[in-house]
Structure formats: C-alpha cells, structure tokens
Amino acid sequence: xxxxxxxxxxxxxxxxxxxxxxxxxxxxxxxxxxxxxxxxxxxxxxxxxxxxxxxxxxxxxxxxxxxxxxxxxxxxxxxxxxxxxxxxxxxxxxxxxxxxxxxxxxxxxxxxxxxxxxxxxxxxxxxxxxxxxxxxxxxxxxxxxxxxxxxxxxxxxxxxxxxxxxxxxxxxxxxxxxxxxxxxxxxxxxxxxxxxxxxxxxxxxxxxxxxxxxxxxxxxxxxxxxxxxxxxxxxxxxxxxxxxxxxxxxxxxxxxxxxxxxxxxxxxxxxxxxxxxxxxxxxxxxxxxxxxx
Amino acid sequence: xxxxxxxxxxxxxxxxxxxxxxxxxxxxxxxxxxxxxxxxxxxxxxxxxxxxxxxxxxxxxxxxxxxxxxxxxxxxxxxxxxxxxxxxxxxxxxxxxxxxxxxxxxxxxxxxxxxxxxxxxxxxxxxxxxxxxxxxxxxxxxxxxxxxxxxxxxxxxxxxxxxxxxxxxxxxxxxxxxxxxxxxxxxxxxxxxxxxxxxxxxxxxxxxxxxxxxxxxxxxxxxxxxxxxxxxxxxxxxxxxxxxxxxxxxxxxxx
Numbered sequence: 056x057x058x059x060x061x062x063x064x065x066x067x068x069x070x071x072x073x074x075x076x077x078x079x080x081x082x083x084x085x086x087x088x089x090x091x092x093x094x095x096x097x098x099x100x101x102x103x104x105x106x107x108x109x110x111x112x113x114x115x116x117x118x119x120x121x122x123x124x125x126x127x128x129x130x131x132x133x134x135x136x137x138x139x140x141x142x143x144x145x146x147x148x149x150x151x152x153x154x155x156x157x158x159x160x161x162x163x164x165x166x167x168x169x170x171x172x173x174x175x176x177x178x179x180x181x182x183x184x185x186x187x188x189x190x191x192x193x194x195x196x197x198x199x200x201x202x203x204x205x206x207x208x209x210x211x212x213x214x215x216x217x218x219x220x221x222x223x224x225x226x227x228x229x230x231x232x233x234x235x236x237x238x239x240x241x242x243x244x245x246x247x248x249x250x251x252x253x254x255x256x257x258x259x260x261x262x263x264x265x266x267x268x269x270x271x272x273x274x275x276x277x278x279x280x281x282x283x284x285x286x287x288x289x290x291x292x293x294x295x296x297x298x299x300x301x302x303x304x305x306x307x308x309x310x311x312x313x314x315x316x317x318x319x320x321x322x323x324x325x326x327x328x329x330x331x332x333x334x335x336x337x338x339x340x341x342x343x344x345x346x347x348x
Numbered sequence: 349x350x351x352x353x354x355x356x357x358x359x360x361x362x363x364x365x366x367x368x369x370x371x372x373x374x375x376x377x378x379x380x381x382x383x384x385x386x387x388x389x390x391x392x393x394x395x396x397x398x399x400x401x402x403x404x405x406x407x408x409x410x411x412x413x414x415x416x417x418x419x420x421x422x423x424x425x426x427x428x429x430x431x432x433x434x435x436x437x438x439x440x441x442x443x444x445x446x447x448x449x450x451x452x453x454x455x456x457x458x459x460x461x462x463x464x465x466x467x468x469x470x471x472x473x474x475x476x477x478x479x480x481x482x483x484x485x486x487x488x489x490x491x492x493x494x495x496x497x498x499x500x501x502x503x504x505x506x507x508x509x510x511x512x513x514x515x516x517x518x519x520x521x522x523x524x525x526x527x528x529x530x531x532x533x534x535x536x537x538x539x540x541x542x543x544x545x546x547x548x549x550x551x552x553x554x555x556x557x558x559x560x561x562x563x564x565x566x567x568x569x570x571x572x573x574x575x576x577x578x579x580x581x582x583x584x585x586x587x588x589x590x591x592x593x594x595x596x597x598x599x600x601x602x603x
Contacts, residue, residue: 056521246431248437248452250500253452261452342480343481
C-alpha cells in the first residue's frame with residue numbers, strides 16, 4: 056500500500072517536472088509576445104516608420120547583418136569595432152585589476168595604500184571621464200601610437216580615450232571581486248596548506264588564487280557587462296566615427312528607426328553573449344563552489 | 349625516549365572586553381616516540397588551543413614546546429594537523445588533495461601520483477581518486493584528510509576530534525582504521541577528543557584536562573591489549589573512572 060502510494064507520488068513528480076520545463080519556456084515567451092503584439096498594433100495604427108517601424112521592418116534589418124547601412128558599414132562591422140574596443144580595454148582592466156586585487160586582498164599595507172583612492176574614484180561614473188579622456192587622448196587611436204597613421208585595420212578605430220573609459224568601467228568590478236575573493240579564503244585551508252609544507256609563494260598560487268577564482272570570475276562577468284554599457288555610451292559622444300553605439304546615434308539623426316531598434320537589439324544580444332561566455336568559463340572552473348555547503 | 353616535550357606552557361587571549369582570558373595555564377607533559385596519546389576534557393578546556401600550539405599555528409604566551417629536544421619556533425615542520433571541520437581543498441580531487449604536500453616538495457607528477465595512490469589504498473578509497481570533496485561523505489572526507497596528512501610523512505600526527513562530526517558506526521570503523529595505520533606507520537599521535545570511549549579504544553595513554561584554566565589533572569596508561577573490547581570489564585572500569593574525574597571537574601567549577 057505504502058509503496059504504491061510512493062510510486063504514484065514519484066510518477067506525479069516526473070509528470071510535474073515535465074510540465075515545469077514547458078512551463079518555463081511558455082512563461083519566458085509570454086511577455087515578449089505581448090510586447091511584440093502591442094508594438095505591431097501601434098506601428099500599424101501610427102503608420103509612421105520614423106516614429107515606430109513595423110516589427111517586420113526591424114526583423115528584415117536583423118536578417119541582413121552584412122548589408123551596408125547609411126554608408127557607414129554593416130551591423131557586423133560596427134559590432135566587431137565595438138567588441139574590439141571592449142575586449143582590448145577589458146584586457147587592460149583584467150591585467151591591472153586582478154593582480155592589484157590579489158595584492159590588496161592579501162597585504163594590509165597595500166590595502167591601506169590603495170583603498171582610500173579607490174573608494175574616492177569608484178563612485179565616479181566612467182561616462183563622466185569621457186570629456187576628460189577626449190581632452191587628454193584627443194582622437195588618437197591604437198594604430199597611431201604604434202606609428203601607423205593611415206590604416207584600414209581595426210586598430211585605426213580603437214581610440215585611446217575609449218580604451219581608457221572601458222578600462223575604468225571594467226576595472227572596479229574585477230578589482231573589488233578579486234579583493235573579496237582573497238579575503239574570503241577559509242583560514243582552515245590556509246593553515247592546512249602551511250602545515251603540509253607550503254611556503255608563502257606556494258600558498259598564494261596553490262591555495263589563495265584557486266580559492267578566490269570563482270569570485271574573480273564573477274568580477275569578470277560584471278566588469279565585462281559594465282564595459283559593454285560604457286562603450287555604447289562612449290560611441291554616442293562626439294569624436295566617434297564607428298561602432299554600434301555610433302550607428303544607433305547616427306540612425307537617430309537620420310530618423311531611421313528600424314536601424315536604430317535593430318541595433319539596440321543587437322547590443323542586448325552581444326551583451327548577453329559576452330556574459331554567457333564568461334559564465335561558461337566560470338561554470339567550468341567554479342564547479343566545486345556551488346556544491347560546497 | 350622523550351619525543352615531544354611540553355614544558356610549562358601558558359596561553360592567554362584578549363577577550364571581547366579587553367580582559368585577559370587564560371586558556372591554558374602552566375601545562376606540562378611528555379610524549380614518547382611512537383606513542384598514541386589521547387587528550388580528553390570538557391568542551392572549552394583548551395584542547396584545541398593546545399594542539400594548535402604544538403602545531404606551531406599559535407605561539408604560547410610562556411613556556412616551551414620541543415620535539416627531539418629542539419624548541420619549536422614558528423610553524424612545526426615535524427607535525428601536521430587533521431582538523432575537526434572539513435579542511436580538504438574543494439577544487440582538488442582526492443588524489444591531488446593527498447598529493448598536496450608532495451607537490452609542495454616539487455616531486456614530479458608521476459611519483460606524486462604513485463605515492464598518493466599508496467595512501468589512497470591505505471585508507472580504502474581506491475576508485476575515488478578523481479572524486480571531488482563535495483562528492484564524498486563526511487567519513488570519506490576525513491579519510492582523505494588523514495591520508496593527506498600521512499603523505500606529508502610527519503613525525504608527529506595531530507588530530508583534533510577528527511571523527512566528531514561522524515555517526516557512531518562510521519566513527520568506530522575509522523577508529524579501527526586509524527589504529528591499523530598507526531601500527532603500520534609507527535607515527536607518534538596526539539589525538540584530541542571529548543569522547544571517553546574513543547580515547548579508551550585508541551590511546552596508549554590518556555591525559556585528562558580540566559578547564560578554566562586548561563591543565564592536565566590526570567594521566568592514565570591504558571594497558572588493555574588491542575583490539576580492545578568495549579564491553580570488557582577493564583574497559584568499562586576505566587570508562588567509569590575517567591567519567592568520574594570529568595564529572596568532578598564540572599561540579600567543582602560550578603561552585
């Protein structure tokens with residue numbers, strides 16, 4: 056009797072988990088479908104593509120990522136330029152943020168040296184640095200500082216000022232999460248390692264860094280997200296000649312709403328993709344953390 | 349031959365309200381080479397503090413601790429400690445946890461794995477080489493912790509209630525395994541517990557501690573041949589004897 060009831064409960068559970076999956080998909084689609092329906096309804100009623108284009112016009116733009124837009128290049132070109140700026144700037148943020156975070160997390164003296172200035176600079180929005188960066192770096196590009204003045208390569212579109220604000224936006228999440236990761240290393244693991252013969256250097260490389268790695272990767276994910284937001288804003292400002300942010304601003308000026316909306320969607324998609332790639336790496340290396348009590 | 353010598357140590361802490369708390373006061377004992385020493389006492393009597401002092405993780409406020417007549421300063425390189433809480437490196441699998449100390453000595457991966465495998469077999473975890481700590485039960489995790497400590501090849505093995513979080517059946521099995529390892533490896537062991545039964549089953553000698561402040565009030569040599577029968581008269585008599593000592597400590601302290 057009891058086993059029959061358990062079996063029924065088990066079946067019930069399986070049935071429920073099947074329902075749950077379809078539920079998740081259905082639930083995820085409800086709101087976007089409602090938005091699209093309302094959008095299409097108003098687009099047809101307004102009948103003004105400069106104000107609100109029809110859904111199919113935007114989809115048509117998205118379906119042609121290699122087509123030149125407004126004589127500025129294709130979506131793909133603008134995205135590659137924006138992404139290159141972000142990746143280069145973010146690599147700088149990682150190269151400085153992670154080592155500095157490790158040192159600040161580990162050594163009280165370094166912490167005291169850096170934490171006041173970081174606390175002052177942190178609340179200052181990276182966008183606020185753009186005018187300053189324009190004055191200092193003008194419109195110099197990476198290609199130019201390597202002595203190549205005229206170039207068709209991607210480096211001709213990576214302005215130093217933009218690199219600086221991306222670095223600034225990405226640095227703090229990376230740095231602060233690294234510090235947090237190092238400070239949260241369990242004392243018992245440090246003491247165990249010391250009692251098993253680890254010297255200071257080994258303790259750092261074999262215990263503190265691996266233990267802090269999940270937090271560092273969280274920092275990378277957040278930092279990359281911030282950098283992606285910052286670049287879009289930076290590209291909208293004067294001095295910009297390419298990039299997906301530039302494209303949507305230019306579309307605004309020419310009242311090309313379908314290009315603008317499709318561009319926004321691509322910005323969201325690329326941002327989500329960047330976040331997903333880091334999350335995949337994080338899941339690979341931090342598998343032990345989620346399962347720890 | 350005296351191996352470990354603890355001589356008149358005192359340990360004080362600064363409390364929450366800046367008052368001085370004496371955890372251990374004027375404590376001395378000797379330990380022979382190859383001895384299995386158990387330390388029992390009520391909770392908070394300074395057993396763990398004592399073990400941390402022997403390991404060199406903390407410094408005594410006064411007195412000295414020496415091994416083979418060498419006074420310990422800083423970390424004790426001849427000893428390693430198995431903690432009560434799970435202390436495995438969660439990002440390393442079993443074989444890499446056990447091989448940790450060998451890696452620190454820059455032993456090649458091949459030789460490291462060969463040696464780690466020996467200890468894996470010794471603690472009965474064959475087949476779990478690639479498992480991660482989160483995939484193991486509490487008992488298995490402590491087996492790995494013991495194997496990891498043995499792979500360091502310390503002269504002195506310190507254990508701080510290593511089986512405290514385990515159920516009784518697992519605890520008894522691990523006690524038997526630990527005894528077999530001790531007889532096989534001929535290490536000197538200092539084992540801290542608050543479980544009288546555990547101490548009687550394992551120890552060649554038991555030191556009983558009192559609290560406030562922590563000190564040793566009784567040393568009992570356990571002359572029962574191994575394997576010990578928990579139901580034998582001698583075992584039960586000693587059990588009652590130690591229980592009476594501990595109860596006396598608690599009642600005098602309540603007054």
